[in-house]
Amino acid sequence: MESEADIHVHLASRLRNLRSAHGMTLETLAERTGVSRSMISLIERGKSSPTAAILNRLAGGLGVSLASLFAVEQSPEASPLACRNDQRTWQDPDSGYRRRRLSPPGFPSPLELAEVILPPAARVAYDSNPRTAGIGQQIWIIEGEIVVTTGPDTYRLGTGDCLAMRIDQPNVFHNPTDRPARYLVALAADPSHAGSLSRKLP
Template sequence: MKETSTELNARIAERVRGLRTERGLSLDALATRSGVSRSMISLIERGENNPTAVLLDRLAQALDVPLASLFDNPTPPPEPIARRAAQTVWRDPASGYLRRSVSPTGADIRTQIVEVEFPPQARVAYDSLERLQGVQQLVWLLEGRLQLTVDQTVHTLEAGDCLAMTLGVPIVFHNPGQAPARYAVVLTRS
């Protein structure tokens, strides 16, 4: 069963609002920590906005969770299998990249897998807000070409290449090619 954009925005709204409440943060406090305006956070929490990956990343950092966790199903599946038909699919409205949450969700799962289809010439820059401590990220390029700028270092990946990095610095994803790039992101929390 594929979720509609409205259903996914409602799920993101519930996760952001729930995480903010669990941490005892007001809208103003989250706005200050994330650099996202109070009014934008309010729209996101009401499911009335289709936020970009960059905005969601800033909120995730401020809430001290990986970006992928904002797409988690609020109730973990009854079995440890994430069936393709039930996996969360989301398109970034700014860059057009398509992300699929591949891994099952749950409190005891420390590794998350995300599949991404990145359009030709697309670019997404995640800023340098303090990121989660102890989160390792692997980017495994399955098809196409991808340039990743990690802090000041540019890495050009070809199909089959895998880049390891620890979150905590600015990261820019760029597809310099004329065809979509498809890659897997594996996030592991210590």
Template sequence: MDTPSTLADNPRSSVNEHIAARLRALRDARGVSLAALAERTGVSRSMLSLIERGESSPTATVLEKIATGLSVPLAELFSPVPTTDATPPSPLRRAAEHVVWRDPASGYQRTEVSPAGATDFARIVDVSFPAGAHIAFDTTHYDAPVHQQVWMLEGAMHIRHGDDTYELSVGDTLAFLLDRPTAFHNPTRSEARYAVVIVPSAASRPRLP
């Protein structure tokens, strides 16, 4: 059996270049300048420029700010890069084609598993969360609601959504809107794993060339 080849297994530059290409495509599709994006996100124009040139390894927190500034879920920064090929995207995505990325700050790993032909409707992300790790996303503005469900597969997680905190164990599912600051914490000594299903509303789905 072949071993899947992912962005996480390749040189760091490959990951950076993928994010850079996605950022350029999303920004161009929306007609947003670097200066305007910097104002929206609080991320400096110089840092955005470095990321867009593939010369920086941004953290999940920074990427979330950028995604929110573009009014898309974080997962959009890991979608397939648009091409000029007129062939419709495939409804099938092989394991070897999964995009894997690890946050340089918290160590949490996300694997984008949805086929390119299905991401306009829903997307699935497989997350591995290190023991004791914590990450917080404070950005909350989207042009239209984005719905998210978390399904615990292994271990346990504490998820704070606004003022509410939920303790999830294996098999538990949490549904919420991405409309408030959200924090994720693994309180155990073992790695946790969960699936995230993201469903953007029709108005928030990106329209890329």
């Protein structure tokens, strides 16, 4: 199983590679995201533990989804199996939110699955990311309760509830209870938009 340090190294490499692929300087990405040049530099050198909100802003500035920052380059040789001990887990240093990538790394697929654990009283807010309009998301509550605000709408979800939502608008996840909430996140290409998930989740 990967350590927290390994995940920081992976995030640093992904950000550098995506920024380079888009021909962006640190200054350009900073201007597009509102994240300081010095902070981006620290993240790209593995010297800082970015929050989920900051990673989402950087992903938006790069024109990709947050999930793509944790992804591995796709390969036809990649295994279709992701054993439990090989599934990458990341924790938000701000809220304590934990995200475990369930899908086999690098295996070509139109679907991306992740398990999230949201601690008691935790709140995670994401700015809008219009560049992810071609991706649909659904969340299914495995246990616990969360309140989701997506755009102008708010939903209180309990065990067994499933919500389809857009990720190209502001979204807030809040656990108002004194117990952790655990839910499944599924992302897939939205058939109403051109393009594929593989283009959004490289």
